[in-house]
Amino acid sequence: MDTDQVIGVKGLTKRFAAVTAVDGLDLDVRRGEVFGLLGQNGAGKTTTIQLLLGLTVPDAGDVAVLGLPLASRRREILARVNFSSAYVAMPSNLTVLENLTVFALLYGVRRPRKRIMELLELLEIPDTARRVCGGLSSGQLTRANLCKALINDPELLFLDEPTASLDPAIAAKVRRTLKQIRQERGVTLVYTSHNMREVEEMCDRVVFLRQGRAAAQGSPAQVRQQAGRASLEEVFIDLAEQGRG
């Protein structure tokens, strides 16, 4: 068994009626790396994350996460994984502390209060602990959601557009924190974003999805080089235009 492989995907396929959202995708994500899942809206990024979390059942293909088969050992995997998305929220009428307490208990965290306060300090929002989530700014809310995503000290973290709707200063702070967490804890990150400069800054390797297939794969430098372009943004635009053509 390859102990350095955190995600191993072979021939992953998901169809919704006449649309094939993910089409025979192969992925190999290594321990401790930041892996970018990129593509236009509708390219299959979110569906791929849902498939990797077992929220959606694939039509074909094998998925192994942390060396375990997802189909048969999903709960065991989910206890060691976490997830944050710009499109998913914690209940707005509970305080940050209450929400994080609930999730700490769901993930079986020992000494939840201590863990929560550590994370709030790490993300520089300790003063939000007793404020309801519905009253936070989008920057504070994103960081509170990241606290939830880190509550179980995950080995693998899925981040679906973690800096969407943040101002550049807060987005930079979030990126710094993610880098720090990765460095200190060796957590593997699967990252989606439409901000290609951010992707070049954060990701060790990327895959560009187009119509559910891997259209380009490698380190950002390799992908740029293969496409003969100066930036990932140009590669993104090329692939998007090819998709339309």
Next chain:
Amino acid sequence: MWLRVWALFLRYVYLHKRSVVRTMEIFFWPVMNLLLWGFVSKYLGRLAGPGTVTYLLGGVVLWDLLYRSQHAVSLSITEEFWERNIVNLFAAPVRPVEIVLAACGVGFVRALVMTVSSAFIVYAAFGFNILAMGPSLGWFYLSLLVFGWAVGLFTMGLIFLFGRAAEGLIWGIPFLIQPLTAVFYPVDVLPAWLQPVALCLPSTYVFEGMRAALAHGTAPLDLLLRAAAGNGVFLVLGGVFFAWTLERVRVKGALARQAME
């Protein structure tokens, strides 16, 4: 397992702690309903005799118990859709049975609070003592609570299956049951062709038992046993249907899509 059930239960404790509106909701509708039916019963009591008051008020209190139990279970999952938290829950190592147990626990507490407060109100305002139902009252409470859970599971399943467009069913489904289950009148008032349908519902035996208990101080054992057996069947059916719909939304990839509707 129990730690996760407690966590999900705690989430609703926090919700009620933070939301005066949600907490008042436990009392407001039952109280309004009781007052309305209390005055109607009083008037009917003048026309038809005092027994009418006890049957109607007993029916109102017990019906609300069933209604609130179903409500609490179905609303618990709908709340997660409203808050866009459903994906967070299903991406955590939580079993569906843990979600169901927590929802049933919330239903138990809400129904208990509602029944106790209703009992005080009907006694203070209309002189109706719910304890006049005798020892069978405990059995009625449990039967209606469990049937409420079963209907709640079925409603939750429909919400998963059809998305948030089906939310109206939370309030609508109990009113499909109400005319059939002989809350305010005996089963033999129903047309002959409808009576077998009424007798398929465990709650029908509870309301028939309630009238017997109010008339004679105790409910016939066979009614209580039929209610228990019916509840067993409905609870299993509700659980199986809920599990089936959960699997179906995973196959259809509908969970996240519904959460974002």
